[in-house]
Amino acid sequence: MxxxxxxxxxxxxxxxxxxxxxxxxxxxxxxxxxxxxxxxxxxxxxxxxxxxxxxxxRESNVVGVVLPTLNSKITSRVVTSIGRYLREQGYEAIIKDSDHSIDLELKNIQRLITLKVDGILLSAINITDEHRELIRNSPVPVVVLAQDYDEGICVVYDDYGAGKAMGACIGRSHPDRVGYMGVDESDEAVGIARKRGVIDGLRECGVDCIREVSGDYSYESGIGMARELLDQGPLDALICATDRLAFGAYRVLEGHGLRIPEDVSVAGFGGYDESTLLKPELTTLKFDSYGLGYLGAETLLKMIREEPVPKKQIVGYRMIEGKSVRK
CATH class of the missing domain: 1.10.260.40 (lambda repressor-like DNA-binding domains)
Structure with a gap:
């Protein structure tokens, strides 16, 4: 029997x-x-x-989502897309904001694991050894968003390719002196890969005089970095790692009596709706943030169901040509 x-x-x-x-x-x-x-x-x-x-x-039908900040247009697009897809599939999301703190990010991951969610979408600030250990030992599937993760599953932007495209866009106008306003290299995607792409794109166009500064993602940081670059001498172009930093650059250039793009070209990344309201309209590069969220959520649910998924998926971007770059 x-x-x-x-x-x-x-x-x-x-x-x-x-x-x-x-x-x-x-x-x-x-x-x-x-x-x-x-x-x-x-x-x-x-x-x-x-x-x-x-x-x-019974499964919880709840997925955890860890985000670096909620104060971001890009993040809001990603979260909106994640929420829509999960609802269609009968799932809900618990959203944890890390306020750009890696320590808080790690605690948020641990907290979601103890809450016994079915899986975690992690939009990481950076992938540290502590992240790797947590993900490796997680009892539930984890999909990393927006950061390359060689030990697991990730969905990323093509930050290097996008940076190179923007560098070439500015480089084709043959500026003599270019400033780059970036973010800390602890964020590998934006702080390293995007910046490296910009510099390579400029140099392939014969631009060698590139001055770099870095700060955080805030409008105030954009103002501070733009002032720092102008204090170092005249500029022909400013490339900003995000549109919000470009907003700060517009403010400083106006205060110095410099015209965009006649005196200084300006470009950003993000494709924020507000960028179309700037005078002149900002030239920017828009990532498929909705695609990132949708693809990340879809991949996680496939992992929960133990279906095969690609190790790495890359979402696209498109150039939005405003009137802030000299032809």
Missing amino acids: PRNITMDDIAAMAGVTKSTVSRYFNGGSVKESTKQRIQEITREYNYQPNAFARLKA
């Missing part, structure tokens, strides 16, 4: 996780081949889960 088995036994025999078996018994989405294996095992052992066991094992 067949022995009594548990949900753990079924998972082991089917070669899947206990959460997949739980999802099967609770009517969730499971691959057809997996469903057939579980059905064969339950028939062979005459397994019948009791109501309490089914309730206890």
Whole structure:
């Protein structure tokens, strides 16, 4: 006579996780081949889960989302896209804001794990050794957004390619002196890859005089960096790592009596709606932030269902040509 088995036994025999078996018994989405294996095992052992066991094992249908900040146009697009996709799939999101603090970001990941969410979308400030250890030991799937993560699954922007495209856009006007307003290199995607792309794009156009400064993502930092660059001498062009930094640059250039683009070309990254209100309209590069959120959420739910996913996916961008760059 067949022995009594548990949900753990079924998972082991089917070669899947206990959460997949739980999802099967609770009517969730499971691959057809997996469903057939579980059905064969339950028939062979005459397994019948009791109501309490089914309730206890039920998935939360909640996904955790860790973000560097909520004060960002790009982040709002990503969150909107994540929320829409999850709702369509019967999931909800718990959103944790790290306020650009890596320590708080790590605590947010740990907190979501203790809350037993089904998976985590992590828009990381940076991937440190502590991040790697947390993700490696996480009992639930984790998808990293906007930062390259070689040890796991990630969905990223092409920061280097975008930076190079913008560098070439400015370089084609043959400026003699270009300033770059960036962010701290602790953010590898924007602080390193995007900046490297900009510099390579400029140099391929024969621009060698490039002055760099860095700060944070705030409008005030944009003002401070623009002043610092102008204090070092005249400029023909300013490339800003984000549109918000470009807003600060506009303010400083106006205060110095410099015209855009006749005296100084200005460009940014982000494609914010507000950038169209600037006079002249800002030339900027817009990433597919909605695509990042949608693809990240879709990938995470596939991982929860134990479906195969690509190790790395890259979303696109497009140039928005305003009137702030001299032709």
